[in-house]
Amino acid sequence: MSLVKPDSVPTQTFDWGMIKWFITPGATPGAGMTFGEVILLPGEGHTRHNHPEAEEILYVLSGTGLQMVDDKPPYPVGPGDTIYVPTGIYHSTVNDGWEPLRLIAVYNPGGPERDLEALLDFREVPAGTRARLIRG
Template sequence: MLVNPGDVTTMTFDWGSIKWFVTPSSVPGAGSTLGEVIVNPGKGHARHNHPGAEEVIYVISGEAAQMVDDGKPFRIGEGDAVHIPKGVWHSTYNATWRPLRLIVTYTPGGEEKALEAAPDLRLLAAGAIPEWSQA
């Protein structure tokens, strides 16, 4: 099944945006989740965990400070991959002036549903272009 970025909705938040390309609820038979995440300059994901799934983060471009298991943050950059076991606390912060582009997977899929409860979520229709403004 081909999934084109222009054919899926975009989740936007104060820190950036996400397009989920493969999820158990959108692709029949899918057992995992895969999406692209953009973290805007000077923004990040607050400390959180995924009790029911492991996560893999792959950096397409940019760099960030990554924290895993409440350890000391370390630098991640283009081509790096980070594995986060189930239930482990983690955060990602883009302290640079460039957008951070990530591929994120959850195994098993479904953890992306938790983001639907985020107070700053705005859901854009397929084909809509997110706007970012520096506050």
């Protein structure tokens, strides 16, 4: 299908926020990359990690944060900023603002999104069900 509605895909939740993967190789016939929206809660973030077999692009929709790439000092990011993370490079994103930090994330090739399912705080909310920003 060429149209994906937000309510048609599950939401992955974590202590630090949530993700909706709209396009993935596993769920979208013919797709070779992954595309989704990430929400980082205030003061939270996705800590240092890498994707050994994929490059990543992050596009900031709203909010502010600190972005680290290649273990260099973090720099501020905000709406309209685009971050390119080469294959295998360590990176992290932390929300340093008072509101949720919303990002578009793209993996090429797709696949790294499956690694998130192994995190201890991973929970999946079924498609069509509203996820809460703070889990209780």
